[in-house]
Amino acid sequence: MEIFKVKDLNFTYATAKEPALKDISFEVNAGEFVTVCGATGSGKSTLLRLLKRELAPVGDVSGRILFEGRDLQGLTARESAGKIGFVMQNPEQQIVTDKVWHELAFGLENLGVESEVIRRRVAEMASYFGIESWFEKSVTELSGGQKQLLNLASVMVMQPEVLLLDEPTAQLDPIAAADFISTVSKLNRDTGLSVVITEHRLENVIPVSDRLLALDRGEVIAFGETRETVEKISENERVLYGMPAAVRLFAGLKASGNFKVSENFNATEKLKVNGTLKETWNPKETGNPKETGNCPLDVCEGRRFIEENFKNEVKSLPKTERIRDREKALEFKEVCFRYEKDLPDAVRSMSFEVRKGEIFCMLGGNGSGKTTTLSLAAGICKAWAGEIRIFGKKLKEYKAGTLYNECVAMLPQDVQTLFIADTVKEELKEVRFEPEMLPFDFKPLTDRHPYDLSGGEQQMLGLAKAIAARPKLLLLDEPTKGLDACAKKEFASVLRSLRDSGLTILLVTHDVEFAAAVADRCALVFRGEVTSEGESHEFFAGNNFYTTAINRMTRGFYDGILRVREAEEIIRLNGCDKE
Amino acid sequence: MTALSEYNPIVIAIYFLSVAGLAMFIMNPVLLFVSFFGSLLVFYTLNRGKKDRSKGMFLLLFLLLGLLNPIFHHNGTTVLFVVNDNPITTEALAYGFTSATMVVSVIYWFRGFSTLMTSDKLLYVFGKISPKFSLMLSMALRYIPLFANKFRQIKAARKALGLYRQDNIPDTLKSNLKAFVALGGWSLENGIVTADSMEARGYGSGRRSFFSRYSFKKKDLIAVTVTLLPVLAVIGIKLSGSLDFVFYPEMSGKLLNKGALWAYACYTGLMMLPLISDAAEREKWKSLRSKI
Structure with missing residues (x-):
């Protein structure tokens, strides 16, 4: 049965001239997991919101949206609220009440469900999601991942028929994001719940989704079974950026032309037992399972794809030149810090150096002390032991204010905390920003409200405000949070050009792929200490898990490959015919 | 003390509002004396093992309230001594300390109340209203x-x-x-x-229901009854006039008449309820464990 059937849907925002969605037609079957992908501004959020009546944006709609065969507008308020569940991007702002248990009950209270029924359903959901241990806590005590799980659970208690998720993992760290997606996938398999999800970070979602709907500039460019659709859209660069590394590698090789997949290779066939091919049966597929194409989707398939198709006579690429023994920009010597007297140290005898004119990345999990380290370097927190030197001078010796005067600037994790004005122009005027300071054009945005910008543009505006103080050392906290792949790429190239103009950059991040793309040197922080440190290629080559997907795919076969571009190059060097 | 916090929040609210309410509206020295010690006893049993940083402040408040009254009020017939032509009277002093006892004991009752009433419980009580x-x-x-x-x-x-x-x-x-x-x-x-x-999530889609983690059990009903019986008795005795006590111009009223004694007994019993239920529970555990 079809849960959703969308036919010839057109939508134009009330304030816009151009339509945001053009002739969209697709359907979602019961029990299906559908991923909607596309770059920022492709209209995927608009589409998802139109499927949820309460959240539908204001504007001109034409075409039809049917929910279980009935017109969406014909549902009663309670049916619409209960049967269509919606989870949004921001974990924090979706939470309405102060306690976890109350949040779980909130939706059912709204539907006027009786207390006894609420008690049963809340208990059931809490134990399914493993919330029992924090059931009585205040929501402020939860981590970002827990908050988003709570948002999911408090939608699930209403027993929806379909779950709509609008970039649910954009604000989460990679581990919490993977957990969240696997929970959604488990719900889909355990209960037959239909799922429609939009995502920037597709690594986790693509392998579990049944069908893919690709949007570009408000139009459907492909819709169908995941593997086939992935191959179809690989020519569209804007959509391709967000795809898993294996898909980008496949598309890159295909585009360069000098490669042919060996005829025996089939990416789906994982189960070769004793040399005989085991029949792979996939209940979700409608067509013939054998003809699903051969584009690898995850690391496991990517690895087989590389090993079975290419030679590895040339094992590594020639080394690029390194940064050696430059002047120290920032130095930590056995720095200790704790937030309160009775708490354990958040930073424990931390020592590291950042050299002038490099991009230094600190990686690490939640609560490892990365952000605290940054606050210490920015003089927001005060260390109780050890020494911090900035450009050779002790941090303590910078008199009030002089530290922030053409020396150090820090961009916080949530750039929205910096926004104070109604337009981008005023925002830039507050800090006396000059257009030549940043290789980014703010002209088309000058009259927009800062909160109306996309995530990438907001980050760029934040960066502009930080750069305007003409710092020599720039500190960035989690700058890629909530950015899509295109925005990340642009942000990375802006950072590189700032570095080339002489700025030193220290950034902390969860995002391994981004670190591999921009960093000159990296360090891993664990429990308040730097546990390993080195030039990017060496650093990542030494890690098994904390490394890029492409590195995990090529590990042991090639050496020191971190980026898709490098993998393409080494495959080209080796030639492709493997017998 | 855990026994009291295990009851339905409404029981807890009724209990504390009754003990504090009686102390507030009955200006009887003996009753207030009982209330004063009862409130301290209950508060410190509830906060066993924790430091009470503000006790000095309340002692100061007690002395201040007690001493300020005779300085500003000169009613009463028994003059103790005269300061700058202002007579300081025994009655004013007695009234001052009685009302200080009242204020401080009510504060301690509410402090005990707030230790037990977490925000969840408070919301439940408000939600009922x-x-x-x-x-x-x-x-x-x-x-x-x-x-x-x-x-x-x-x-x-x-x-x-x-x-x-x-x-x-x-x-x-x-x-x-x-x-x-x-x-x-x-x-x-x-x-x-x-x-x-x-x-x-359907807010505004119609009538809301109200969910709470607490339910009203049989033991809560018993607790409410046991609380309200002595409260009603004290109110009855108060209305009969047996608890009346007048400070000005001369202290008058029999503190130890038959009705008043009954009232004191009831009030003391009321104060002991949390301690008794706590002790009873502990005994039960002990006997259970000894059986194992």
């Missing part, structure tokens, strides 16, 4: 720490860009004002998300 108000309170409790935290973040973020200066008072004021404006913008923009999230 007005579900709308209860939801509003719950949201307020969610937003206050959220905003406080955001304000701190905004200040830190602006400081790290040199936009937050505290060199002199006008600078500090201006910087704080700007941070506050930023908080305002942030909360309005993000409030939309919360509103969306509420609507998406």
